[in-house]
Amino acid sequence: xxxxxxxxxxxxxxxxxxxxxxxxxxxxxxxxxxxxxxxxxxxxxxxxxxxxxxxxxxxxxxxxxxxxxxxxxxxxxxxxxxxxxxxxxxxxxxxxxxxxxxxxxxxxxxxxxxxxxxxxxxxxxxxxxxxxxxxxxxxxxxxxxxxxxxxxxxxxxxxxxxxxxxxxxxxxxxxxxxxxxxxxxxxxxxxxxxxxxxxxxxxxxxxxxxxxxxxxxxxxxxxxxxxxxxxxxxxxxxxxxxxxxxxxxxxxxxxxxxxxxxxxxxxxxxxxxxxxxxxxxxxxxxxxxxxxxxxxxxxxxxxxxxxxxxxxxxxxxxxxxxxxxxxxxxxxxxxxxxxxxxxxxxxxxxxxxxxxxxxxxxxxxxxxxxxxxxxxxxxxxxxxxxxxxxxxxxxxxxxxxxxxxxxxxxxxxxxxxxxxxxxxxxxxxxxxxxxxxxxxxxxxxxxxxxxx
Amino acid sequence: xxxxxxxxxxxxxxxxxxxxxxxxxxxxxxxxxxxxxxxxxxxxxxxxxxxxxxxxxxxxxxxxxxxxxxxxxxxxxxxxxxxxxxxxxxxxxxxxxxxxxxxxxxxxxxxxxxxxxxxxxxxxxxxxxxxxxxxxxxxxxxxxxxxxxxxxxxxxxxxxxxxxxxxxxxxxxxxxxxxxxxxxxxxxxxxxxxxxxxxxxxxxxxxxxxxxxxxxxxxxxxxxxxxxxxxxxxxxxxxxxxxxxxxxxxxxxxxxxxxxxxxxxxxxxxxxxxxxxxxxxxxxxxxxxxxxxxxxxxxxxxxxxxxxxxxxxxxxxxxxxxxxxxxxxxxxxxxxxxxxxxxxxxxxxxxxxxxxxxxxxxxxxxxxxxxxxxxxxxxxxxxxxxxxxxxxxxxxxxxxxxxxxxxxxxxxxxxxxxxxxxxxxxxxxxxxxxxxxxxxxxxxxxxxxxxxxxxxxxxxxxxxxxxxxxxxxxxxxxxxxxxxxxxxxxxxxxxxxxxxxxxxxxxxxxx
Numbered sequence: 033x034x035x036x037x038x039x040x041x042x043x044x045x046x047x048x049x050x051x052x053x054x055x056x057x058x059x060x061x062x063x064x065x066x067x068x069x070x071x072x073x074x075x076x077x078x079x080x081x082x083x084x085x086x087x088x089x090x091x092x093x094x095x096x097x098x099x100x101x102x103x104x105x106x107x108x109x110x111x112x113x114x115x116x117x118x119x120x121x122x123x124x125x126x127x128x129x130x131x132x133x134x135x136x137x138x139x140x141x142x143x144x145x146x147x148x149x150x151x152x153x154x155x156x157x158x159x160x161x162x163x164x165x166x167x168x169x170x171x172x173x174x175x176x177x178x179x180x181x182x183x184x185x186x187x188x189x190x191x192x193x194x195x196x197x198x199x200x201x202x203x204x205x206x207x208x209x210x211x212x213x214x215x216x217x218x219x220x221x222x223x224x225x226x227x228x229x230x231x232x233x234x235x236x237x238x239x240x241x242x243x244x245x246x247x248x249x250x251x252x253x254x255x256x257x258x259x260x261x262x263x264x265x266x267x268x269x270x271x272x273x274x275x276x277x278x279x280x281x282x283x284x285x286x287x288x289x290x291x292x293x294x295x296x297x298x299x300x301x302x303x304x305x306x307x308x309x310x311x312x313x314x315x316x317x318x319x320x321x322x323x324x325x326x327x328x329x330x331x332x333x334x335x336x337x338x339x340x341x342x343x344x345x346x347x348x349x350x351x352x353x354x355x356x357x358x359x360x361x362x363x364x365x366x367x368x369x370x371x372x373x374x375x376x377x378x379x380x381x382x383x384x385x386x387x388x389x390x391x392x393x394x395x396x397x398x399x400x401x402x403x404x405x406x407x408x409x410x411x412x413x414x415x416x417x418x419x420x421x422x423x424x425x426x427x428x429x430x431x432x433x434x435x436x437x438x439x440x441x442x443x444x445x446x447x448x449x450x451x452x453x454x455x456x457x458x459x460x461x462x463x464x465x466x467x468x469x470x471x472x473x474x475x476x477x478x479x480x481x482x483x484x
Numbered sequence: 485x486x487x488x489x490x491x492x493x494x495x496x497x498x499x500x501x502x503x504x505x506x507x508x509x510x511x512x513x514x515x516x517x518x519x520x521x522x523x524x525x526x527x528x529x530x531x532x533x534x535x536x537x538x539x540x541x542x543x544x545x546x547x548x549x550x551x552x553x554x555x556x557x558x559x560x561x562x563x564x565x566x567x568x569x570x571x572x573x574x575x576x577x578x579x580x581x582x583x584x585x586x587x588x589x590x591x592x593x594x595x596x597x598x599x600x601x602x603x604x605x606x607x608x609x610x611x612x613x614x615x616x617x618x619x620x621x622x623x624x625x626x627x628x629x630x631x632x633x634x635x636x637x638x639x640x641x642x643x644x645x646x647x648x649x650x651x652x653x654x655x656x657x658x659x660x661x662x663x664x665x666x667x668x669x670x671x672x673x674x675x676x677x678x679x680x681x682x683x684x685x686x687x688x689x690x691x692x693x694x695x696x697x698x699x700x701x702x703x704x705x706x707x708x709x710x711x712x713x714x715x716x717x718x719x720x721x722x723x724x725x726x727x728x729x730x731x732x733x734x735x736x737x738x739x740x741x742x743x744x745x746x747x748x749x750x751x752x753x754x755x756x757x758x759x760x761x762x763x764x765x766x767x768x769x770x771x772x773x774x775x776x777x778x779x780x781x782x783x784x785x786x787x788x789x790x791x792x793x794x795x796x797x798x799x800x801x802x803x804x805x806x807x808x809x810x811x812x813x814x815x816x817x818x819x820x821x822x823x824x825x826x827x828x829x830x831x832x833x834x835x836x837x838x839x840x841x842x843x844x845x846x847x848x849x850x851x852x853x854x855x856x857x858x859x860x861x862x863x864x865x866x867x868x869x870x871x872x873x874x875x876x877x878x879x880x881x882x883x884x885x886x887x888x889x890x891x892x893x894x895x896x897x898x899x900x901x902x903x904x905x906x907x908x909x910x911x912x913x914x915x916x917x918x919x920x921x922x923x924x925x926x927x928x929x930x931x932x933x934x935x936x937x938x939x940x941x942x943x944x945x946x947x948x949x950x951x952x953x954x955x956x957x958x959x960x961x962x963x964x965x966x967x968x969x970x971x972x973x974x975x976x977x978x979x980x981x982x983x984x985x986x987x988x989x990x991x992x993x994x995x
Contacts, residue, residue, distance in 0.1 A: 070752040070959055073745070075791060343594050345587045352573050352584050359571035362535065363585030363636075364556025475574075483535075 046426035080152040084139035087164055088172065091135050094427055095128035095171050100446070104170045105177030113314040124174040131167035135160065138421075172445040183439045184319040184432075191431025192327055193218055193402070196385020196411025198416065198423040199337050200246070205418055206341065207371050210355040210478040212268025213253050215406025216275035217379050220245040221386020223279040226397035227287070229390070230296045238300070238388050239326070246383020247376045249275060254375040259366050261480040272406070280399045287397060297395030316451055326384070326392045338420040354474035357481040367481045389478065411460045418473055426463065433459040485545055485643035485675060486511050487532075487564055492541035494524075494531055502791050503699040504541070509644065514666060514676045516686045518718055519696035520912045521886065524677045526568065528696070529646050531586060533565050534558040544981075545644075556585070560673030564637025570629050572636075572844030579604050581621055582636050599744075601616040607635045626775065634665065651685055655773050656943065658902055661877035681718070681854040683711045687793040719916045729927045732951040734763035738935040739904045744794035746780045746959075754780045755958035757794070762904070762935040767926065769950030769967075770939045777959040778939045779821060782908050786818055787811045798903055812841055815903030819893050819910050821939070823886075827893040834874060835863035837881050838896050863984040870895040871921060887918025894925055905929050908939040924950060943965055943971060943978075 104124045108117040138160045142152045169178060197214040204211035211217075222240035229238030257264040287295045302324040311321040341347040349370060354359040356366045367407055388396050394409045408430050416423025433456040487509040494502040500525045509515045519525045530536045532543060532554035543550045545561055552558045555565075570580050583600035590596055604617035613631045621629060630650060637645055647666070651659045661677060666676055666689055680686060686693055688705070693705040695717045705718055715723040739762040746755035755777040762768045770778055783789045783795055787808045796804045803814055812818075818824035828837050839848045839859055847858055863877040870891045874884055890910065897905070907920055911919040926949060930936045940946050946953055950967040956975035962977045976983050 048782055070754060072751045073747055073753055075747055075751055345589050345593065345595060348576075348580060348584060348587060348595060352576070355573045356571070359573055360584070362533070362555045362565070362567065362571040364554060364559055365585055366554070450962055 045116055060317075074149040074151070076146055076149060078143075078216065080157065081139060081143040081146055084135075084142050084160055086463060088132070088136045088139045089161070090260055091128075091132045091164060091167060095132050095167055099125045100171055100174035101125055101129055102175040104173040104175075106169075106242055107177050107179045108174075108181070109314045110181050110318050112312065114312045114318060115314065117314050119177060122170060124170055127170050128167050131163055131170070135167070138163070140266055169210065172178065172440050173443060176443040178439065178443060181315055181318045183435060184315070185322075185437065186435035187428065187432040188319055188323070188327070189431075190434045191428045192330055192388045192392065193385040193405050194390070194409045194412055194427035195330055195334065195424050197382050197406050198412040198427045199333060199420055200378035200380075200382035200385070201413035202416070202418055202420050202423050203337065203341075203350070203381065204250075205477045206354045206374050206474050207350045207374040207378075208474060208476045208479065208481070209254065209257055209371055209375050210264045210268065211253070211375070211378055211382075212265050212410065213249055213271040213275075213379075213406075214382050214409050215402055216268075216272040217246040217249045217382035218386035218389070218402045218409075219272075219275050219279055219400070220249050220407050221383030222389040222401060223282070223386075223397055224383075225387035226300050226390040227294050229300045230294050233299045234390065234431065235302055235325070238391055239329075239384060242383045242387035243380040244383070244389075245455055246379035246381070248379070249383075250376045250379025253379070254372045257374070258371050262481060264478055266478075276400055279397075283399050285398060291366070291396075295396045301395035302391045324388075324392045326388045329384065334420055334424050337381075341420060351474070354476055357476050357479075360483075367483075371481075382409075385409075408456070408460060411464050414473070415460075415463045420465060429463065430456055430460060487563075487644050487675060487677075488543050488544040488546075488547070489528070489532065490544065492528060492531055492538050492543075494527055494536055494538045495923065500699050502531065502538070504703055505696070507694055507701070509675050509677055511675055512670055512691050513691040514670055514678055516690035516693045517677060517679045517684075517696060518608050518681065518686055518693055518714065520681055520718055520915050522915065523696045523718075524699040525696055526648055527699075529565065529648055529677065529679060532558065533563060543789045545595065546820050548949065559585075559640050559642070562641060562643035563646070564640060564642025564644070565646040566630065566633045566637060566650055568652065570633055571625075572621045572629060572632060575620065577618050577620055578615055578624075578632050578635075579617040581632060582617075582639050586640060603639050604635055607638050611665060626653045626773070627655070627661075630654070630662070631665075644670060644675045644676065644677065646679070648679045649681075650678075651680065651682060654940075655969065655978045657979050659685065679811075683714050686714065687711075715916075723916055724920060727923045727927065727948045729949075730931070732766045733933075734766040734951070735760050735933060737761045738764045738799055739937075740794045740795075740797045741785070742797075742798060744781070744784060746777070747791040747793070748780070748788050752868065754959050755784060758954050758956075758959075759794075760954050760964060762937055762959060764935050765930055765933045766951040767930050767936040767938055767949050767967075768964075769946040769953045770937060771943065771946040771950075771953055771974060771978060772941065772954055772956035774941045776939075776956045778908070778956055780955070781961075782818070782821070782906060782937075782939055783809075785906065786816070809844075812900075815901060817897035817900060817902045817905045819890075819897055819907040821908035821912065823893050824882075828881045828889060831880055832885075833878045834867060834881055835859050835877040836894055837892055838863050838866055838899075840896065842900070866895040866899060870925075883916070885918075887914035887921075888917060890914050890922060894922060898925065898929060902929070902934050904935050904937070906937040906939070909941065910938065911940075911942070911945060943974060946974070947971065 060192055102124050104122050104127065106120040108119065142151060142156055145152050162200060197218055200210050200217065201214055209380050219455055225238040226243035228241035229235055232238070251468035252262070252271060253267050256262040258266045305328070307321040311317045320366035341350065349360065349365050353370045360370070361367050386402070389401050394401065409427065412423050412430060415426040437452040437455045440447065440452055445452070489505060489507040491507045492502050493500065495580060505528055516527070517525045525763055526770060527536065531538045534555045534557055543552065550561055552561070564668050572586070576584070579597055579600040582604050583595070588599045590598040595723070601617040604615060607613070608615045612634065615628060615631055615635065621632060624632070650662060654662060663685070666678065670676060676690065690707045693707060693709070693714070695702050695705060695714070697718060698719055702720070705714055712723070741761070742759045744755060744758045748754045758781060760768065770781070770859050772778055780789060784792045787806050787810070792804060794804070795802055798816065803811055808812070824830060829840065839862075842848050848855055860877060867874070867877055872888050872891045872895065873883070874888060879900070881892055884892070910922050910926065915920070926936060926938060938945070947967070952964055952967055953969060953974065954964045955962045957978060957980040962980060963982055965973070965977070973983050
């Protein structure tokens with residue numbers, strides 16, 4: 033080996049390189065002709081089979097060993113449907129044994145797949161979850177009848193604010209601002225819409241004022257996080273506390289002293305608007321088409337947000353700012369302005385969701401009536417992988433879990449009600465921690481964009 | 485279009501990054517801006533592009549004074565930029581990236597992706613780029629990503645195109661292709677500003693050269709100037725262009741990696757069945773373009789990667805699966821590739837950074853208490869030994885220059901009893917003086933009989949230091965070749981080809 037090698041002087045090698053490249057028998061591959069993905073290998077993950085196994089054991093214990101005798105009923109129709117579907121009556125124990133066998137078979141199948149280094153597909157998980165749920169319902173309703181439409185109507189009802197909140201969360205996070213303040217936006221929307229609707233008697237004004245209230249909360253979040261680079265999570269948490277404190281104070285000092293004028297459920301509550309024809313379809317009709325105007329707005333909102341986010345200029349720029357603000361800046365997009373107005377828009381959507389608490393369901397404002405819905409909505413955003421449709425489905429799942437708990441306590445299930453109260457939150461934790469695992473959110477979410 | 489910068493001054497606090505810089509780019513010329521890391525080249529171009537606001541000075545296009553409030557204005561005026569760190573959204577397709585910021589939509593406000601695809605195809609064809617408009621940018625090799633950046637600028641009719649350190653991420657062959665593209669653009673009438681610190685590239689394509697040092701224009705040079713002339717102009721003194729090193733005296737195999745694979749969260753083999761060995765007293769350089777598994781390989785050795793297959797032995801003892809602390813205790817010194825992120829705590833002082841990995845016992849800690857006297861003495865001595873230039877050992881390392889920061893990392897890692905020294909990108913982004921120092925210390929470590937691994941994407945550095953060279957490509961080692969292998973062969977290997985002249989490496993070290 034020689035003692036000295038040049039670092040920079042490349043006169044000689046430069047010319048050599050040219051000739052060598054020209055003469056090289058093997059021409060240099062053009063980069064495009066290369067496959068982009070690297071070779072892959074399968075890492076055996078026993079997570080799914082183990083989880084299935086645990087649930088199978090629970091099923092065996094609950095459904096078979098401690099199985100309940102009797103008949104389980106599922107009522108599928110309401111009185112006002114087109115035609116009536118008869119109530120299904122199933123022998124509790126026999127049905128559960130069949131379902132348990134299926135569950136065990138699925139768990140074994142997933143173990144087989146993993147041992148062969150093949151992935152466990154999503155449908156296996158979905159089928160497993162549905163079978164387990166049916167088994168559980170059958171077990172819990174031994175000797176009683178579950179009103180399925182009622183269960184689902186309630187689920188949609190509880191989901192509405194969650195979906196609005198999740199849509200607000202999706203927009204906000206996609207543009208790069210973590211929206212922990214959904215809870216505050218919901219509560220502000222609920223509070224303001226109740227007062228405005230009660231005083232004016234105009235539901236439209238109530239809804240608009242709810243949006244305005246959500247926007248106001250968003251303004252604070254946007255101003256502090258975008259203009260002053262304060263930690264977005266901290267601002268969000270503080271805002272939640274602030275809105276909770278403010279509305280509780282005003283409720284006890286002002287609203288409760290003049291309920292007739294300011295918190296009158298007679299003028300606040302929106303009427304249900306059944307859609308002729310559609311509302312008479314069994315199961316679907318009562319669940320989807322005998323709702324208030326807010327729910328119909330929700331259907332439109334989900335579709336519009338989904339379409340706009342992925343197909344329009346607004347959506348493209350919004351996502352660009354949330355992924356790589358500097359790149360957006362270099363093509364002339366004003367990052368701060370884009371973030372500010374979209375966070376405001378997110379607040380308006382969440383505020384509308386808040387109005388559902390007062391105008392859509394309860395009919396009057398109560399202290400802390402959102403009860404953590406904003407945080408569940410945030411979980412739905414993550415569980416839904418920052419996608420409006422998936423986040424909506426996640427919110428529906430959480431809503432379903434909440435309503436399942438109340439329906440079961442009404443028909444008198446053997447599970448202690450305290451335990452059932454945990455159900456929606458357990459579902460949330462399992463969904464976010466277990467099923468989601470590692471997902472990639474918008475790259476710049478939560479990071480302030482500081483220009484020099 | 486003629487571009488003129490007059491008296492541009494840009495300050496960051498006390499630091500003057502650009503000091504009254506004058507620069508004229510004639511229509512249809514390739515103008516090189518040559519200068520060391522931190523000389524102020526990128527700052528100047530960011531001023532031109534409207535990303536920074538200059539304190540003084542003006543920008544003229546065809547003798548008309550311009551006022552750019554942001555990059556949007558600069559682009560509208562015909563200035564395009566290919567950034568050093570690509571300004572592409574990885575989760576978007578090529579067409580989406582190209583259209584971003586000047587999207588065509590139909591009446592309903594829906595994006596007209598068809599038009600964007602057509603534009604990408606048209607420009608691709610004009611310059612022979614072969615870019616698929618529907619490919620996700622994240623999936624493209626960096627060379628192609630760079631072309632997307634060029635297409636992006638051209639799709640807005642850029643008349644002046646700025647390339648900011650464009651070759652840093654390219655293989656030598658891709659660099660040659662880029663040079664060809666630049667000449668094509670020039671022939672089409674585009675003015676080009678080419679920012680670099682690599683002398684070879686400058687002399688290859690430049691029509692004129694302006695040299696910048698410490699924020700000031702220090703002179704113009706012609707492309708016929710010698711390397712030594714350019715280097716001394718750039719650095720401000722005569723530069724030693726070579727590393728002095730005696731022939732290696734390799735001893736026994738000290739560090740052996742066999743069939744090592746690293747699996748990323750997506751199941752991809754980012755390091756794929758890699759085997760090599762390093763003998764005591766030799767430098768093995770791991771060459772390759774950024775992102776071909778070098779980072780993951782060093783992390784796997786340090787115990788920083790969760791999914792690793794294969795075996796790693798140091799002096800006959802397996803260190804695979806050990807915790808980072810145990811790996812360090814077994815005598816491995818490691819200079820990570822990103823010193824600010826992984827090598828140092830910016831808010832800590834020089835002294836505190838020097839003891840970061842030795843906080844669990846004497847001599848720095850006794851009974852849970854820092855031994856400050858000993859630490860200060862130690863820090864003073866090491867600062868002197870490693871020529872760390874600062875206002876004192878209590879200076880936070882975040883305030884030091886890149887070169888001095890790297891010396892602190894080096895001082896910490898080399899002051900333990902080492903059985904293996906591994907340095908990743910040891911001279912990235914540091915000044916020439918510090919590069920010389922770092923190289924000397926690496927060679928000195930080798931001469932002390934310690935096996936040394938140097939991971940570098942800079943072919944110059946690899947050739948200067950290595951006794952043997954392993955070239956990595958897409959997670960595998962293409963081949964292990966002697967240190968005096970010609971550059972063109974290394975270049976081909978960096979693109980994944982094994983030239984006929986490379987016989988299969990000895991000792992079963994093939995991948």
